[in-house]
Amino acid sequence: MHAGGRRVGTLPVMGTSTEDTEFNYGLLLEQEKTSQLLFELLKELGVNVEYGWELVDTKVVEARADENDGEETYVETVIRRALLGDNTAPEDNMLIGGVDMYAEQENKEYETQTVRSKYLVACDGGRSTVRHKLDIGFSGRTLEHKTLMWDGICETNIVPNGITAVTGTNNKTMIILPLTNGLTRISVEAGPLSPTEDISQTLRELTVERFEALAQEAAHPSTFKVLSTTWLTCFKINERRADQFVYKNRIFLAGDAAHIHSPAGGQGLNTGLQDAHNLAWKLAFVLNGLVKNEGEVLETYREREAMADRAIDVSSKLLQRNRDNRLIARMAMKVLFTVGPLIAKCFKSFSFAPDVSMLKVRYHENVLNRPHDSQPVPAADYQVGVRAQDGVISPIATTTSSITDEKSSVLTSMRLHDLFIGLARFHILIFASDTHLSSATALTLAHNATNFVNQWRAKYTYTSTLQDGYTDKDLFKFHFLITSTSASISTEKTIQSLSQRQIGEGKVFLDDGSMIHKKYGFEAGRGSEEGGIVVLRPDSHIGYRVNGLQDQAWKDVDQFLSSILASQLE
Ligand SMILES: Cc1cc2nc3c(=O)[nH]c(=O)nc-3n(C[C@H](O)[C@H](O)[C@H](O)COP(=O)(O)OP(=O)(O)OC[C@H]3O[C@@H](n4cnc5c(N)ncnc54)[C@H](O)[C@@H]3O)c2cc1C
Numbered sequence: 001m002h003a004g005g006r007r008v009g010t011l012p013v014m015g016t017s018t019e020d021t022e023f024n025y026g027l028l029l030e031q032e033k034t035s036q037l038l039f040e041l042l043k044e045l046g047v048n049v050e051y052g053w054e055l056v057d058t059k060v061v062e063a064r065a066d067e068n069d070g071e072e073t074y075v076e077t078v079i080r081r082a083l084l085g086d087n088t089a090p091e092d093n094m095l096i097g098g099v100d101m102y103a104e105q106e107n108k109e110y111e112t113q114t115v116r117s118k119y120l121v122a123c124d125g126g127r128s129t130v131r132h133k134l135d136i137g138f139s140g141r142t143l144e145h146k147t148l149m150w151d152g153i154c155e156t157n158i159v160p161n162g163i164t165a166v167t168g169t170n171n172k173t174m175i176i177l178p179l180t181n182g183l184t185r186i187s188v189e190a191g192p193l194s195p196t197e198d199i200s201q202t203l204r205e206l207t208v209e210r211f212e213a214l215a216q217e218a219a220h221p222s223t224f225k226v227l228s229t230t231w232l233t234c235f236k237i238n239e240r241r242a243d244q245f246v247y248k249n250r251i252f253l254a255g256d257a258a259h260i261h262s263p264a265g266g267q268g269l270n271t272g273l274q275d276a277h278n279l280a281w282k283l284a285f286v287l288n289g290l291v292k293n294e295g296e297v298l299e300t301y302r303e304r305e306a307m308a309d310r311a312i313d314v315s316s317k318l319l320q321r322n323r324d325n326r327l328i329a330r331m332a333m334k335v336l337f338t339v340g341p342l343i344a345k346c347f348k349s350f351s352f353a354p355d356v357s358m359l360k361v362r363y364h365e366n367v368l369n370r371p372h373d374s375q376p377v378p379a380a381d382y383q384v385g386v387r388a389q390d391g392v393i394s395p396i397a398t399t400t401s402s403i404t405d406e407k408s409s410v411l412t413s414m415r416l417h418d419l420f421i422g423l424a425r426f427h428i429l430i431f432a433s434d435t436h437l438s439s440a441t442a443l444t445l446a447h448n449a450t451n452f453v454n455q456w457r458a459k460y461t462y463t464s465t466l467q468d469g470y471t472d473k474d475l476f477k478f479h480f481l482i483t484s485t486s487a488s489i490s491t492e493k494t495i496q497s498l499s500q501r502q503i504g505e506g507k508v509f510l511d512d513g514s515m516i517h518k519k520y521g522f523e524a525g526r527g528s529e530e531g532g533i534v535v536l537r538p539d540s541h542i543g544y545r546v547n548g549l550q551d552q553a554w555k556d557v558d559q560f561l562s563s564i565l566a567s568q569l570e
Contacts, residue, residue: 002158003167005221010161019515020359021390022415026163026266028177028185030151034269045467053079055129056112058120060248067116075120075250080110119283120251123272126238128257134247140240140312143262146190146202147237150211152229154184158222168220183230187263188214193236203234237262239316241308245275249298252279259308264318265356267311274358275304281424281538288462290475292566296367303363314355362386363541370560372546382521388540389519390417393509396485396499416516419479420540421504423468427477427536428453428557431522432549433514434484435530442494445549446480450506452554453478459567475565477504481511521545533557 001009018024042049058077067074122130131138158166164176174188188211193199212226242258255272279301291297362385363369369385381389394413420427430449432442453476462473480498482489489495498508511517522532533553535544544560546553 001165001167002222007159007161019391021357022417026356028163028179028266030179030183031269033180052081054081055079055124058122058130058133058251060250071118073248073250075117077115077117077120078112079115080112083109083111118250118287121276121279121283122251122253122257123255123276124257126256126260128242128253130251131242131253131257134251136247136253137243138240139243140238140260143237143239145192145236146199146234147187147262148190148206148211148214148232148234149185149187149263150208150215150226150229150233151179151183151185151231153182153227154186154215155225155227156219156223158219158224160184166218166222168218168222172214172218172220174215174218186211186215188218190214190234199234199236206232206234208232237319239312241305241312244302245305245308246299246301249295252298252301254279258304259312261312261315262319263315265311265315267315267356267358270358271308271311274307274361277539278304284424284466288464289568290460290462290565292564293367297564300366300368303366303369306364307361310361318356359387359389361541367564368537368543369541370544370563372544372556375545375547382519382542382545384542384545386542388417388420388534388536388542389516390415391511391516391519392416393419393481393511393516396495396508396510417540419477419503419509420536422470422477423466424538425475425477426538426543426561427479427504427540429520429534429536430478430480430549431511431517431520431531431534432480432482432508433517433522433531434482434489437482437484437489437492437495439492439494442492446494446498446506448549448551448554449478449480452558453506456558456561459569460561460565461568463568474504478506479504480506480508481516482508483511483514483517485510522547535560 001007039049056078058075060073061076063071063074120130122128124130158164158176160176160178162178165173166176167173172189174186177185177187179185193202208226208229211232212224215226216224218224238260239262240260242253245253245258247253254275256268258275259271261268282297282301285291286294286298360381362383364385365371371384392413393416428449430445432445435441456476457474460475462475465471465473482495495508498506501507514523517523517531520532520534530547531549532545532547533549534542535557537543544557546556
């Protein structure tokens with residue numbers, strides 16, 4: 001934080017523990033690069049993006065008599081493409097870009113098509129035509145002041161450090177974000193909208209000089225000069241959420257079409273990506289005939305609504321905090337040289353890593369997140385619905401020779417999340433602690449797990465291979481975790497044989513210090529020291545969790561899976 005031309009303090013914003021995630025930092029990635037990465041991935045997967053087509057209408061209609069594939073309804077969508085040039089409005093340009101400009105243009109000729117599909121995912125941004133056409137409300141509020149956002153190269157005597165908030169002596173504030181290739185992003189408040197002011201008009205009249213003047217006011221008494229500009233925009237902040245994300249189990253709203261808020265906290269794109277992550281595997285399951293009740297499973301996409309509310313709330317509070325910070329910055333500057341250390345201590349409480357990291361996202365109970373019938377869901381981080389926690393694990397050496405102590409039997413460490421290979425697949429985590437590792441119990445456990453997983457694989461399977469780099473059609477991957485590799489355990493025949501398996505095929509790993517057992521609630525003294533089974537949904541949220549590894553535990557998991565999945569054998 002800079003104020004009055006000086007650096008006055010530093011707030012810890014993004015850092016979280018490596019215990020929780022390998023990615024314990026904030027990453028500022030230009031949206032253009034994110035888009036590029038996603039387009040490259042789509043291309044790799046053989047998906048062709050057809051540019052230039054604009055959705056003009058969509059609705060859910062009854063199936064026609066000749067459409068006899070069992071579907072009662074279809075989505076009918078009208079799209080169009082300009083015959084000459086593109087659908088872009090003349091005032092759109094790379095420099096002064098609208099945040100979400102309409103592609104409407106008068107006197108243009110279009111080719112039009114009507115497309116019938118089983119499903120439609122509306123990712124058409126904050127002004128979503130789909131949302132309007134379906135008359136889905138977008139409740140919330142619009143903040144009546146303007147923010148300018150600029151990308152470019154500037155010259156200033158402010159030395160930015162991470163995300164830098166600069167408050168000038170005249171109480172104007174700007175946020176400086178370092179981008180790559182010497183580029184900088186700056187957002188600066190441009191005051192309230194007058195009652196008669198139209199933001200589109202303001203946007204059209206916006207100039208780089210206007211931005212530069214505002215930034216200079218905020219930097220004062222430091223200097224600021226624009227050298228070149230790659231992007232400049234002006235927007236009002238909306239905090240809104242679509243009243244429903246699922247329409248007739250056929251149309252789904254995702255991304256800004258479903259929720260929108262201020263850029264504070266960088267939650268927007270991330271929340272949109274999580275929408276996609278949540279919905280993609282459910283659609284894949286339905287389209288592959290893998291679920292018993294399609295409507296029930298697709299309806300669970302509504303679990304994202306509460307997450308959107310959360311993101312809006314986090315972003316709104318951060319925006320408010322940003323304003324509070326201005327006050328703190330001014331105060332801090334005044335007392336910096338007297339009580340500086342005390343202020344630094346206060347700043348620590350301003351960390352918002354837990355909120356913005358989204359590591360604590362939790363979906364509430366539904367058909368996919370089901371507490372065990374007879375085991376109460378513990379009110380802790382390992383409850384059903386939470387995102388699977390991460391941590392460090394180690395493979396176990398596959399040779400019995402020269403194992404003399406615990407350390408020599410363990411190979412280089414990796415992370416639990418590295419096991420979650422493949423798309424749209426369940427992962428079964430078997431927490432065996434160290435109480436199941438005598439020869440007899442380990443053998444029974446290995447047999448039970450392998451038998452059940454093989455039965456599930458036979459009953460519930462993809463009919464075609466997924467394009468995720470794995471050649472199998474299996475819906476299930478499974479993994480053992482043990483907490484001890486004492487010489488007697490690591491040389492034990494069953495453990496040795498499990499250690500030689502492939503990842504996903506029941507390979508065994510060491511959870512040193514029981515860290516992961518604890519994170520998933522399998523620790524001594526909690527009545528669950530006998531270990532247990534956790535079923536992770538394909539998007540790595542806990543779907544089901546059972547204490548114990550006896551026959552009954554496997555039958556309970558079997559029942560959970562059969563309540564959702566359709567057997568291919570029947
Ligand atoms: C200034 C600013 C800064 C931001 N900073 C961050 C940040 O740091 N971190 C973060 O996570 N998020 C940030 N966001 C939010 C982020 O940009 C959005 O959340 C994200 O772009 C939403 O993606 P989307 O695909 O849902 O919508 P969009 O990116 O808006 O994409 C919608 C697409 O649909 C197309 N479209 C619209 N209507 C039609 C139609 N009728 N037919 C066909 N196509 C149509 C549009 O042309 C567009 O390509 C920021 C947003 C703004 C405005």
